[in-house]
Amino acid sequence: xxxSTTHSLPxxxxxxxxxxxxALTSVFISVLVLVVMAGALVWVTQRPYFVLKGxxxxxxxxxxxxxxxxxxxxxxxxxxxxxxxxxxxxxxxxTVPWVRHAALRRVWPNRLEVRLQEHxxxxxxxxxxxxxxxxxxxxxxxxxxxxxxxxxDEKLPLLAGPQGSSRHMLAMLHxxxxxxxxxxxxxxxxxxxxxxSWRAVLANGVSLELGRGSEDAVVARAEQFVATLPDxxxxxxRPLAYADLRHRQGYVVKLKGVSTTVPPDEKTxxx
Numbered sequence: 513x514x515x516s517t518t519h520s521l522p523x524x525x526x527x528x529x530x531x532x533x534x535a536l537t538s539v540f541i542s543v544l545v546l547v548v549m550a551g552a553l554v555w556v557t558q559r560p561y562f563v564l565k566g567x568x569x570x571x572x573x574x575x576x577x578x579x580x581x582x583x584x585x586x587x588x589x590x591x592x593x594x595x596x597x598x599x600x601x602x603x604x605x606x607t608v609p610w611v612r613h614a615a616l617r618r619v620w621p622n623r624l625e626v627r628l629q630e631h632x633x634x635x636x637x638x639x640x641x642x643x644x645x646x647x648x649x650x651x652x653x654x655x656x657x658x659x660x661x662x663x664x665d666e667k668l669p670l671l672a673g674p675q676g677s678s679r680h681m682l683a684m685l686h687x688x689x690x691x692x693x694x695x696x697x698x699x700x701x702x703x704x705x706x707x708x709s710w711r712a713v714l715a716n717g718v719s720l721e722l723g724r725g726s727e728d729a730v731v732a733r734a735e736q737f738v739a740t741l742p743d744x745x746x747x748x749x750r751p752l753a754y755a756d757l758r759h760r761q762g763y764v765v766k767l768k769g770v771s772t773t774v775p776p777d778e779k780t781x782x783x
Contacts, residue, residue, distance in 0.1 A: 562593040565622045572630035575610040575662065584608045593622050609658045612650065631656050633663060634682055638672040643701065645670055653679030673704035680704075684727055688712055691734040692720075695741070723758035733757050 569581065588604035591597065598616050605614035605626060613629040636645035637655050647657045649671055655678045671681045685702050692699065692714070701713040710722035710730055720737075722730050737757050745752065750767035757763045 562622055564589070564592055564596065564624055567624045567626060568619070569626045569628060571626075571628040573628060575630055576608060576628060581605070581608055589624075593618055593620070596624070610662075612652075612654075612656070631658075633666070633668065635685065636660075636668050636670045637678060638670060639675055640673075640706070643670065643672050643703070649678050649682055651682075653682040669699055670701045671704075672701065674706055677704055680727075684710070684730075687727065687731050688722075688734060691731050692738055694738050718752050719754045721754075721756040721758055737763055 569578075584607055585601075585604045589596065589601055596618075598618075601624070602614050602616050605611060605616070605628065608628075610630045611628055612631045615627045615629075617625050619625050631648070631650040631654075633648050634651045634653075635649040637647040637649045638645045639647075645660065647655050648660075648663070648668075649655055669685060671678060671685065673681050681702060681704055684704075685699055688702065689698050692712075695714065695718070697714040697716040697718065699712045700715040703711045703713075705711075708724045710724070712720045712722060714720070720734070722734060724730075725733070734757065737755060741752065741755075744765060745767075748767050748770050750770050752765060753768050754766035755763055756765075
């Protein structure tokens with residue numbers, strides 16, 4: 513019985529130039545598709561539907577008005593929902609007076625949501641020993657600048673010290689107010705010299721030379737002074753005007769109408 517068989521012959525290999533043209537055609541088509549898609553995407557993103565129609569502002573806005581935001585930000589917001597640079601927009605909002613930080617996010621399809629954190633003022637600031645304030649310190653110890661007329665009715669302490677010392681000085685202000693609390697008059701001015709020497713002026717006008725040293729050492733010196741002060745006041749029956757705590761074996765006080773040096777004996781021992 514005859515048997516038939518079929519044999520497959522290998523396809524003839526395409527010439528090299530044909531293979532090159534086919535590959536080139538595939539690349540061209542792929543690039544063309546990508547260009548068309550990119551063009552379509554650009555066309556869609558530039559439609560008026562995606563132009564920013566509104567900005568919602570929330571968070572700390574106690575000192576920040578809509579008019580102030582508009583005046584500082586409006587001309588700096590460029591682009592639509594898709595193309596706006598959120599980092600640049602954030603920087604624009606953070607130029608608004610009293611704004612410490614701004615967080616932004618897009619809200620589909622054509623809005624922007626902004627959450628503001630304002631500076632909360634803790635003290636007036638003057639740099640390098642000049643007791644005329646020109647800036648403010650917030651509760652984080654950061655120096656910022658606004659119109660000082662905005663806080664002219666607020667009774668704020670003054671910090672005066674070298675550049676970069678505001679955070680350290682604010683922490684020291686809080687510690688000294690606690691240490692000096694028995695004197696019933698808070699610190700109105702705290703000054704730090706370029707050599708690291710502290711001086712405090714209380715709200716009642718009493719001036720205290722606190723000297724140099726670590727924060728703990730200066731605070732301990734103030735605490736011991738306050739502990740011995742009532743006996744000094746009682747002895748001379750005069751209100752305190754000035755005290756110099758920089759002496760190793762005691763401190764010098766000036767009472768209204770009396771000046772004296774207090775030795776470290778009995779209850780008047782002080783570093």
